[in-house]
Amino acid sequence: MGGNPIKFEQVLPGFGKxxxxxxATTAPYFLVTNERISNAMKEKKGGMMILDLSNPRTVDExxxxxxxIKLMNLDQIAEMVEKNMNARLNKxxxxxxxxxxxVCVLEASMKRLDAEPLVKDVFKNIENLREKELQKxxxxxxxxxxxxIKIIEELTKAVVESIVSTPMNNIRRASEQGKPDVLELASKLFDYKKQEQAD
Structure with a gap:
């Protein structure tokens, strides 16, 4: 950001530039008055922003x-900065x-993976049992x-699915909720550990 400092007396004559x-001054009075700016604006085609950084203010409100003219003082600038900061903080x-x-969804998904070997094993064993009994x-x-034969087979699949799906979903849900005791009980109920060791 470039610029050249000039004396205040030179500002108003070249206001249009x-x-x-x-x-930013330490004057105890309004250095930039309404009258001065009104006269200077008569020769200016575009608008202007004036930032009063003085404390106390030295630009007449x-x-x-x-x-x-768009005038902003220190309080207004601070308020604008605060609003922008709050907006960013909200984002x-x-x-x-x-x-x-x-993260919660991911953690639940990761916990659910603990139940998948058991669920997969149960479905596999039940499917083998269903197929065996169907052939008999x-x-x-x-x-x-x-x-x-196709109708009977689909019927047995539907019956097995309706019976097994609810307890398996409950096991998955318990695993997601971090309830290892339920998973351990289900493993014992379906003899999962014994089959795992046998494999």
């Missing part, structure tokens, strides 16, 4: 009523909340009709 004016909080939610039943019925 400036788009932004920073006022009436200057803000002049057409084309950060929103992002943090999203991350926190996703078909032999007893001496059924040869492919359509009827």
């Amino acid at each position: 400036y788009d932004v004016m920073f006022v 009436k200057v803000a009523t002049i057409g084309g 950060v909080k929103t992002v943090e909340n999203i991350i926190s939610e996703e 039943a078909l032999q007893m019925l001496d059924e040869k009709d492919e359509k009827k």
